[in-house]
Amino acid sequence: MKRTKFTPKQGETYKNQGGGTFRCLRSGGFLGDHEATMQNVASGWTFTAKGCGIYEDGTIDWDYSTGGRFEEVQR
DSSP, rough: OEEOOOOOOOOOEEEETHHHHHHHHEEETSSSSEEEEEEEEOOOOEEEEOOOOTTSSSOOOEEEEEEEOOOOOOO
């Protein structure tokens, strides 16, 4: 399945290619292209995703993440 680099949009929720659902809390600004602050909507695990990509079916993944921590889930 084809993967295309993309930058998640703040406030949007995405399904991860490997499982789980993640909300984009922040993108743009000091974050680079294809980077976003993401949060797992079930656990609150929050991190900066680097090298984000989207697949033809709308699922996403990222090359690696930094700064992982648990935070209160934002609704």
